[in-house]
Amino acid sequence: MKRVNVNLGSRSYPIFIGAGISVRTGRIVAGLDIGTDAYVITNPLIQKKYGAALAASLRKAGLSVRFKNIADTEQSKSLSTAAAVLKDLAAFDKRKHIFIVALGGGVVGDLAGFVAAVYKRGIPYIQMPTTLLAQVDSSIGGKTAVDLPEGKNLVGAFYQPRAVITDVALLKSLHARQLRQGLAEVIKYGLIRDRQLFSYIENNMRRILSHDQAALTHIVERCSRIKAGIVSRDEREKKSLRTLLNFGHTIGHAIEAACDYCDYGHGEAVALGMLVAADISRQMRMLGEKAQERITRLIKAAGLPIKLRGVSLQKIISIHYRDKKFMAGKNRFVLLQAIGKAKVVSNVSLLIIQQAIKGSGTFNC
Numbered sequence: 001m002k003r004v005n006v007n008l009g010s011r012s013y014p015i016f017i018g019a020g021i022s023v024r025t026g027r028i029v030a031g032l033d034i035g036t037d038a039y040v041i042t043n044p045l046i047q048k049k050y051g052a053a054l055a056a057s058l059r060k061a062g063l064s065v066r067f068k069n070i071a072d073t074e075q076s077k078s079l080s081t082a083a084a085v086l087k088d089l090a091a092f093d094k095r096k097h098i099f100i101v102a103l104g105g106g107v108v109g110d111l112a113g114f115v116a117a118v119y120k121r122g123i124p125y126i127q128m129p130t131t132l133l134a135q136v137d138s139s140i141g142g143k144t145a146v147d148l149p150e151g152k153n154l155v156g157a158f159y160q161p162r163a164v165i166t167d168v169a170l171l172k173s174l175h176a177r178q179l180r181q182g183l184a185e186v187i188k189y190g191l192i193r194d195r196q197l198f199s200y201i202e203n204n205m206r207r208i209l210s211h212d213q214a215a216l217t218h219i220v221e222r223c224s225r226i227k228a229g230i231v232s233r234d235e236r237e238k239k240s241l242r243t244l245l246n247f248g249h250t251i252g253h254a255i256e257a258a259c260d261y262c263d264y265g266h267g268e269a270v271a272l273g274m275l276v277a278a279d280i281s282r283q284m285r286m287l288g289e290k291a292q293e294r295i296t297r298l299i300k301a302a303g304l305p306i307k308l309r310g311v312s313l314q315k316i317i318s319i320h321y322r323d324k325k326f327m328a329g330k331n332r333f334v335l336l337q338a339i340g341k342a343k344v345v346s347n348v349s350l351l352i353i354q355q356a357i358k359g360s361g362t363f364n365c
C-alpha cells in the first residue's frame with residue numbers, strides 16, 4: 001500500500017493507494033480515532049457492488065455502519081438532496097459518534113463532503129473514490145460543493161477529509177468511457193507537472209485501458225502526489241499554483257456549457273480544451289510543434305476526441321468570456337512551456353484563441 005500525505009498543519013491527512021486495499025478500511029479508520037459509527041453515503045449501483053465488503057471491514061473493526069443512497073446523477077449534488085441526507089443523519093445520530101464515508105465518484109464525494117462540512121459545523125469524513133476522476137482529482141483537496149440551477153458548485157466549502165482510501169481494484173467495474181474521462185485528467189497532470197508520467201502513459205496505454213492494477217496504481221499515485229503537493233502549498237487557490245490544475249478547463253468548461261452538458265463528458269471536453277491550450281502555447285512560441293503533435297497523439301490513443309464537432313464557435317467564445325476565473329476583465333490561460341511544465345498567462349489575444357479553437361474542429365456557425 002502506498003501512502004501520500006497532504007500537508008496542511010493540523011488538517012493534514014494521508015492518501016492510501018493500492019489494489020484491493022478497501023478490505024483494510026476498518027483497520028485504517030479505527031486507527032484514525034474519528035468515531036465509532038460510519039455513515040456511508042453512496043449510490044445504489046456502488047452499494048450493490050462494494051457495500052457488503054466495506055461494511056464487513058468496518059464491522060470487523062468494531063464500527064457500526066449505516067448506508068445512505070443518493071440517486072446516481074449530477075442532480076444529486078443539490079441543496080434538496082443535501083437537506084434530505086442531513087435530516088436522515090440527524091435522525092440516525094442518537095448517542096453516536098458519527099463520521100461520514102463518501103463511497104463513489106465525484107458526485108458522491110462532493111455531496112458527502114458538503115454534508116460533513118455543515119453538519120454540526122463539521123464532522124470527520126473519509127473519501128473512498130470509485131472513479132478514476134475521483135481518485136486522481138475530486139477526492140483530494142477538500143473542495144466540497146452542491147450545484148444550484150444558476151450554476152455548478154455554487155454552494156460549498158473547503159473542508160478537508162481525514163483520509164482518502166483509494167482502491168484501484170474498484171475501477172474494474174467502471175465503464176470504458178468513464179475510465180477515459182478520468183484519463184484526460186491524468187494526461188493533464190503529466191502535461192503540467194510530470195513528463196515521466198506523460199511518457200509512462202504513452203508506453204502503457206493498453207495496460208491502463210485494460211485496467212491493469214499495477215499500471216493504474218502507478219498513475220493514480222503519481223497524480224495524487226502532484227495534487228497533494230499543490231494543495232499543500234496553495235489550499236485555497238490564492239497563488240497561481242492550484243490554478244495550474246485548470247489546464248484545459250477554460251475552454252473545456254466552455255465546450256461543456258456550449259453543448260449543454262450532454263454531447264461531451266467532462267474529460268472529453270477537457271481533452272479538447274487541452275488541445276486548444278497546446279495550440280495557443282504553440283502560436284505564442286512557448287511550445288514546439290513536435291510536443292504539440294505528441295499531445296494530440298496521446299489524447300487520440302486514449303480514445304478521447306481530438307476534433308470538436310457540432311458546437312457553435314461563437315457560443316464557445318462568448319461562454320469563455322463569462323468564465324469566473326477571469327481577473328479584472330483579463331482572460332487567464334494555463335499554457336505549456338514544455339511537456340511537464342506549465343505557467344499561467346493572462347491577457348491572451350482573442351485572435352490567437354479564436355485561431356486555436358477554429359483549428360480544433362468543425363463548427364455549426
Ligand SMILES: NC(=O)c1ccc[n+]([C@@H]2O[C@H](COP(=O)([O-])OP(=O)(O)OC[C@H]3O[C@@H](n4cnc5c(N)ncnc54)[C@H](O)[C@@H]3O)[C@@H](O)[C@H]2O)c1
Pocket residue numbers: 043045046072073074077104105106107108110130131133134137138139140141142143144152153170171172173174175178181
Ligand atoms: N471536488 C473537486 O475538487 C472536484 C474536482 C473535479 C470534479 N468534481 C466533481 O466531480 C463530479 C464528477 O465526478 P465523476 O466523474 O466521478 O462522476 P460520477 O460521480 O457521476 O460517476 C460517474 C458514473 O460512474 C459510476 N461509477 C462510479 N464508480 C463506479 C465503479 N467503480 N464502477 C462502476 N460504475 C461506477 C457512477 O455511479 C456514475 O454513474 C462532478 O460533479 C464535478 O463537479 C469535483
Ligand SMILES: [Zn+2]
Pocket residue numbers: 185249266270
Ligand atoms: Zn476536470
